[in-house]
Amino acid sequence: xxxxxxxxxxxxxxxxxxxxxxxxxxxxxxxxxxxxxxxxxxxxxxxxxxxxxxxxxxxxxxxxxxxxxxxxxxxxxxxxxxxxxxxxxxxxxxxxxxxxxxxxxxxxxxxxxxxxxxxxxxxxxxxxxxxxxxxxxxxxxxxxxxxxxxxxxxxxxxxxxxxxxxxxxxxxxxxxxxxxxxxxxxxxxxxxxxxxxxxxxxxxxxxxxxxxxxxxxxxxxxxxxxx
Numbered sequence: 001x002x003x004x005x006x007x008x009x010x011x012x013x014x015x016x017x018x019x020x021x022x023x024x025x026x027x028x029x030x031x032x033x034x035x036x037x038x039x040x041x042x043x044x045x046x047x048x049x050x051x052x053x054x055x056x057x058x059x060x061x062x063x064x065x066x067x068x069x070x071x072x073x074x075x076x077x078x079x080x081x082x083x084x085x086x087x088x089x090x091x092x093x094x095x096x097x098x099x100x101x102x103x104x105x106x107x108x109x110x111x112x113x114x115x116x117x118x119x120x121x122x123x124x125x126x127x128x129x130x131x132x133x134x135x136x137x138x139x140x141x142x143x144x145x146x147x148x149x150x151x152x153x154x155x156x157x158x159x160x161x162x163x164x165x166x167x168x169x170x171x172x173x174x175x176x177x178x179x180x181x182x183x184x185x186x187x188x189x190x191x192x193x194x195x196x197x198x199x200x201x202x203x204x205x206x207x208x209x210x211x212x213x214x215x216x217x218x219x220x221x222x223x224x225x226x227x
Contacts, residue, residue: 003020003025004030007032016109034056035058038068045137052079071162071163073139075116078091099112128179130143130178154170
């Protein structure tokens with residue numbers, strides 16, 4: 001397991017690293033700021049992030065975790081010396097896998113990591129995902145984040161809520177592996193997630209600000225799946 005430590009107190013971060021490595025975990029780096037954390041994630045996604053709430057940069061650890069979760073599937077454990085209601089309320093509004101109040105014991109840290117990993121894997125197993133390769137890594141895209149698929153010759157574009165991916169599969173093959181109760185073929189070039197459809201007419205489907213063409217013969221199927 002490769003763990004990224006997000007902590008702006010150097011001595012404390014090095015202490016975490018020493019403890020984690022004594023457990024047999026790998027530490028891929030120490031990020032003292034939101035910017036350096038995002039740089040790490042862009043280059044090589046960690047298996048888990050130990051996230052301090054108060055860090056350097058434009059975002060604190062809570063805001064940073066929200067941004068990370070919107071782009072990558074990675075478990076996060078918050079660490080903080082603050083237990084005031086405002087901080088706890090902000091943390092509770094985020095998606096996270098663990099919480100440690102400083103100072104904490106080595107046993108508490110080890111337990112939190114194992115629980116976070118197990119819970120994250122259990123949730124991932126139960127969630128429907130579409131697999132893509134991105135920068136040499138396999139990425140699991142939850143169906144709930146995919147807006148639509150678009151045919152692109154021998155490839156298919158995967159348009160999500162925050163990024164577009166390209167897979168070497170024709171759209172017909174993609175359609176065969178996704179849930180037909182969620183994704184609907186509205187055109188020879190488009191397969192859309194019904195949960196993102198805002199409105200439609202005889203020839204178009206609107207997903208937010210995006211308008212996609214719809215062939216007339218697909219309208220009946222669309223009305224049935226949305227009913």
